[in-house]
Amino acid sequence: MSDAKATSFGAAADDYEAARPDYPFEAVAWMLAQLPDGARRIADVGAGTGKLTRVLAQAPDAQVVAIDPDPVMLAKLRETVPGVSTFTGTAEELPLSDASLDAVVLGQAWHWVDPVGASAEIGRVMRPGGTLGLIWNTRDSRTGWVRRLTAIMHASVAEVLLDTTGPAVAAPFGRLEAKEWEWVRPMTRTQLHRMADSRSHLITASVPDRRRIHDDMDALFDELGLTWEQTIELPYVTRAFRAVRG
Structure with missing residues (x-):
């Protein structure tokens, strides 16, 4: 991962866990659907x-x-998914042996890596025929108020990538296949604020900038008539990609 924003999330681990959405099961299943029978190490x-x-x-x-590169995030992961083995590392430097995996997946993460170096390193630890899966949950900014919310919070690195060139992978992986799922998530004003606080732009922003962003969010929510007790349906698009190791 490349810069201070990429490694900033541990400072907001609780907000990240509470406010970021889960991934649709069907999208994750699609990413891994091409794995050979009996391939289960991911x-x-x-x-x-x-x-x-x-x-x-x-x-x-x-x-x-x-x-994950952040021990604080991994500590939260061990609370939320007990029993899963955790290691400190990055896509470009994995603490795993050669050809030891059937699949590698990255959620909300590929935009932080060097695609050439990460592809080569993931290829090293993956068996031939294995799958690389990339997935993002993004707010659907085709809805007017969501587009205004994104402008207030600033578009993320991921959103810019997905709305322009899209992700790229390199050898030893082949062509990326892509698929999308649309869905909605009811969220309160508090959850929307915590979602904003889990984003790298706000985590690394100055106190005055953070305050201004939250004030602008509240002005939007007031205009929408969203009280602190109510929920609003936030539309999402899940974009998944998969590629097979040659």
Whole structure:
């Protein structure tokens, strides 16, 4: 992972766990659908608090390991997904042996890595025919108030990538396949504020900038008539990608 924003999330681990959405099971299943029978050893890289890890752990006979550069995030993951082995590392430097995995997945993380170096390193630890899966939950900014919310919070590195060139992988992986799922998540004003606080832009922002962003969010919510007790349906798009190791 490349910069201070990429490694800032431990400072907001509780907000990240409380306010970030889980991944749709069907999207995760699609990423791994091409695995050969009996292939069950999977690494969640950039695992954070375990949002993706817990979905992987539901698969029958899955042997899941979680890897993240931030020990604070891994400590939260061990609370939320007990029993999963955790390791400190990055996509470019994995603490795993050669050809030891059937699949590697990254949730909300590939935009932080060097795609060439990460592809080579993930290829090293994966058996031929294994799957690399990339997945993001993003707010659907085709809805007017969501587009205004994103402008207030600032578009993330991931959102810019997905709305422009899209992710890229390199050797030894082949062409990326892609699929999307649309869904909604009811959220309170408090949850929306915590979601903002879990984003790298706010984590690394100055106190005055953070205050201004939250004030602007409240002005939007007031305009929408969203009280602290009510929920509003926040539309999401889950974008998943998969590639096979040659």
